[in-house]
Amino acid sequence: MDPVPEEAIHHERKIRIICIGAGASGLCLAYKLQRSFRRFTLMVYEKNAEISGTWYENRYPGCACDIPAHNYTYSFEPKPDWSKLYASSHEIKGYFNDFSSKYGLIEYIKIRHKVNEAQWREAEGTWKVAIEDLDSGQIFDDYCDILINAGGYLNHWQWPDVPGLHEYEGQLLHSANWDVGVELRGKKVGLIGNGSSAVQILPQIQPEVDCVTNFIRSPVWIVPTIGDSQHTYTRHEIENFVTNPRALMSVRKKNETVTNSIFSVYLRGSKLQNESKIQLTSDMKGKLRNKTLEDKLIPAFSVGCRRLTPDAGYLVALTKENVHVVHQGVASFTTGGCKSDDGTEHLLDIIICATGFNTSFRPRFPIVGLDGKNLQDVWTEQPKSYLGIAISGFPNLLTLLGPNSPVGNGPTLSAIEAQTDHILQMIDRYQTENIHSFYPKAEAVDDFAAHVRDFMQKSVWTEDCRSGYKNHSVDDRIPTLWPGSTLHCLEALRELRADDWDIRYNGNRFAWLGNGISQTEFDATSDLAYYIRDRDDSPFASRRRRREVLSRSGTQPPRELHKTHRPTDVSF
Template sequence: MPTLYNDVVIIGAGFSGINLACQLQRKLKFTDYVIYDRGYELGGTWSSNKYPGCGVDIPAIFYSLSWFPNANFTSLFPPQKEILEYLQHVAQRHKIISRIKLRTEWKSAQWSEKTSRWHIVVQDLENGKTFVHEAKVLVSAVGGYTNPKYPTIHGIDTFKGPVVHTAKWNQEYDLKDRNVIVIGNGCSASQVIPAIIDDVSSITQFIRSPQYYIPMPNFGINRLWRALFQYTPLLLMLARWCVFWVLETALAQFYEDKSGQRARQNSVRKSQNYVRKSAPERYWSLLSPRYDMGCKRRILDNKYMKTLYDPKMVLTKDSVISVGSNSVLSASGREYTADFIILATGFEFTQWQADSVFGRNGISLKQHWDKFGGIEAYKTIAMNEFPNLFYLLGPNSGRGHTSVLYSMECISSVDLVIQVARPILEGRAASIEVRKDAEEDWCNTVQGALKQTVLTKSCLNQFSDPKTGWNFFSYPFSSVSLWLGTRFPVMSHWSYRYCKAGFALKYYDSGFVLRSKAERRSKKKSETSNTIARVWSKVENPSPLLAKHILSAPRIQVVMF
C-alpha cells in the first residue's frame, strides 16, 4: 500500500475537526495537516442529518465558535441548513478546504515506537483502495452522532417502500399521500413529524419510553438585530454570555443533593404542565416519563404537540415485532398499513474505534478500557499507552444542558490539545503521553462525581453500561471548571520524549535537572562532579538551550531516549 505523511492527521470534518485545523493555523501558524472525512461534504453531523425539520436545540447565539461568532442566524433556533452554511463559511474563510479529503475513512491505526509515528490505514470510499498515512499526531474529531443505530426487526428487508434512518435522509424522497411509520421519539422524531405532517396521508409513531418536553421559544432574528450583532461585537459577546449562564443554571438538576432534587421537581412540574396544556388528554400517559429529569436530553417542542391533534397522527407505545411488504405488525396483533418507514432510533457510540486503534506494544483501546473497567480518557482526550493520540469530544465530554461547541472548544483545540501537543508540532519532542496515575486519578474522580448525579444507575440509558452503570458519556462538573481545567493544564500529568540530541530533562520533586549525553551513557547520577546539572528552581538565568526545552508551565516529566 502507498504511504503518505503529514505531521498531523485529523479524522472528521465537522465542527471539531475544522475548529482544530483553524486553531492550528491561527495560534501556531501550523499547516502540515490533513483532514479525512467519509462524507460527501464537510460538516459532520450537520452534513449527514438533513431530514425535514432538522435544526439545533441550543440558542444560535451560543452555537458558533467563540473566536468566529455568527451574527447572521435568522432565528433563535436556526435550521440545519444555516448551521451547515456557517461551518462551510468558516472552512472557506480560513482556507482549509484544500486540506480536507472527503469520501475517505480511517480503518485502523497502529503506533510505532521505533519511528514515533502513527500508521493510519485509510480507505478511499470511491474506489475501495486502501493506503497508509503516517503522522506524528493523530486526532479523532469524529462526533457521537455519526453511526446510525438500526433496530433489529423481523422482515424489515422485505418491505417494498423506503426504510430510512433520519441520519441518512435523501432530500429527493417524496412523502406525498404516504402512510408513514415513525419508530422512535427522540429529538429527530419530534422535529421530522411536524415538518411532514401536512404532506402525508397518515403517521403512526411507535415509542418505547416517554420524553420530557419543554416549549421552544423560536422567534426570528430580524435584520436590525443581525446588523447590531455584526457591527457591535461586544453586544454579541454579551448575548452569548447571557445564554451561557441561563443554560448553566440547568446543571443543578443533575445532582442528587437536596437542591438538585428541588430543581428536578420544578423542571418536571413545568414539563408536565406544558404537556397537559399542549397535548391531547388521550396521550398524556405516553408523554409522562417515570424516570428522573436529566436521564435523557430534554426535547424542545417545535409544534410536535400540535401535530398530536391532527387526525392523521397516531401515537402508540405498542412495539413493532415484524414488517411485511406494505405493513408493520405490532405486539398487540394490530397491522398498520405502511408506505414509508422512518427510523428515528438514534446513534451507536462506536466512534472511538476501540477494536482498531493499537498503542504501545500492540494494546488496543478495548484492552486498555477493560483494565479500567469502562470507556474513559484523561480530560476526555488522551490515554496512557497511546502516545500522540487525542480525541476531541472523547469519553465523558457530553453536556446535556449546554452547547456542545463550548465543550469542544474548551476540551479540544483552543486550550488543551494545542498546549500539550505544541512541543511535538514545533519539532522539540517526539512524543507525549498522559501518565498512568494521572489517568487513573481523573477516571476515579469523574466516575465518583457521576455517582452523585442521576446519570448513573438511577437512570441507565445508552450512555451507560447496563451491567455496571459506568457512564462513558457525561461530564459531571460545571462549564466553569471545564474551562479552568483546560485553560491551565497540569503539565506534570504528561510525559514527553524529547528528540533533541545531547541533553535530557527530567522532573523531580525539587525541580528540573539537565544531564549531559556522556553522563547518561555512563549512567552516573546527577549529583556527581561530572554532571552539568542544575535544579530549575535555583536557576535565575537559565541557558537558552535549557529554556528551549522548558514549556510555559514548569511541571513536566521528560524522558530522553
C-alpha cells in the same frame, strides 16, 4: 562558532499531524493550529463529500440545532445574520463552510477520504494510517507524529436492532441518512422513536402525510423553546445584529449565562430539579390535554435523565387526528410494515427510523497502540479516557469529544474549544522538547474513571431511564458525559497536568535546553529587556485570582446561585 537558532532552547521541530474528521472539532483544531503554530503539516481526512460533520449528514425535515443559533458558534466567531432563532442544519453547515473559507482551512482537508486503520510504530514514534480514497478506491498509507480523532460521538448512525429489517418492501429511511427526494405526501408513515430527531420530524411531516404512526417506547421530557416558538428574525433585527456588535454580544451573553446557571437541575434532589419537574409536567399536560398521552409520555424519572428535548411543535402534533401513537417499541419488520411489541402489525408505506447513533465510542476501524492492543477491543465493554482527550497505552493519540466530554448540557462548541486548547498545550510541549511519545498514565485514567463513577451517582443521569448517554441502555454507567458543568470543564482543562502523563524522551530529557541561548536573542525585532516594567502586569500566581480576572468577577449584579432559571427558560 556562533550559536544557531536551531540549537537554542525550545527550538520548534517540524511535526506531522493527521486529524480524522472535518466537523466542528476538526475545523477548530485546524484553525487554532494555523493561528498559533509554525513548522507543522496537517492533513484532515474527511469521509464525507463535504465538511461540517453531523450538519452535513443530517438533513431530515425540520433538522435544526436545539439551542439558539447565536450560541451555536465558536466563541470568537459570531454570525450576526442567522435567519432564525433555531438554525436549520443547512444554515449551520453554511456557517462551518464560511468559517473554513475565511481562514483558508480547506488546504488541510481531503474530502471523500476514509481512515481504515491506524497503527502505532514504537521504534519510529509515529502512527501509520491506512487511508481509502472513496472516489478512486485507492488505499494508501500516511504517517504522522500525532494522530487526532475528531470524528465526534454522533457519527455512527444505526438501524434499530430488530428482526426482519431487510424484509420490509416499503421505503426505509433513517433520520441521519435522509433521502431528500422522498415523497411523503399522502403516505402512511411510521416514525420510530421520540428523541431529538423524531421531535423535529413529526410536526414537519404531519400536515402532509395521510397518517403517521409514532412508536414511543420510553417517556421523555419535552422542554418549551425560548418564547415557546421558532422565531424568524426580521430584516431590521438582522441589520441591528450586523451593525451593532454590542446588541449581538448582549444576546449571546444572555443565552449563555442562562445555560450556565442551571446545572444543578442535573443533581438529584436539588431545588431546581424539583421545581423543574413540577413546571415541565404542567407545561406538557397543557399541550397534550389527553390523559392517555399524559400518563405514557410524561416521565417519572428526573428531568434530564434523558437528553432534554426542546419542543418544535411535537406535543401538539401528537394530538392531531392523523397521528396514531403506539406506546410500544417495534418488535419486528414485515414485508408490509412492522409489528409492535404486542404483536399488532402496522401496514406502512414508509418507515422513518429516528433511532439515533451508536454512542459506545468503540471506533469503527482498528486503532492499534502499544503491545498490539486494539482500541476496538479495549473499549468493547466500557470506554475510558483521560479528560475526554486521551487513552492510556495509545501514544501520541488525542481525541476531541471522547468519552466523558461535556456534551449533555449546553453548546458543545465551547467544550470543543477547551479540549482543543488543552491538546495544543501538549502538542506545544512535544514540538519544543525532545519528546518521543506521550500518553496518560493508566492510574490517571483509572482515577478519572472512578471520580466520574462516584459523581454520576449524585446525578439524575444514572436513574432508570433509557438514554443515548448510556448508548440507549438503562445501565448506570455513563460513558458520554463530563462529571460537572460546562464551566467546570473549562476550568478543569485550562492547565496541563504533566504528572498525569507518561512522557518518553529521545535521549536526555533536558536536551531541549539546547545551546544556552534564548529564542528571544535570535529575534532581531524583540525587546531584550522585556521583563523590565513600571508596574506588575504579570499573571496572578493563584488559580483563584486568575479565574476572577478571566471571569470578570465583580462586574455582574449578584444572583441567586443555582436557582435563577428553570430549563423552560432556555433550550438544551
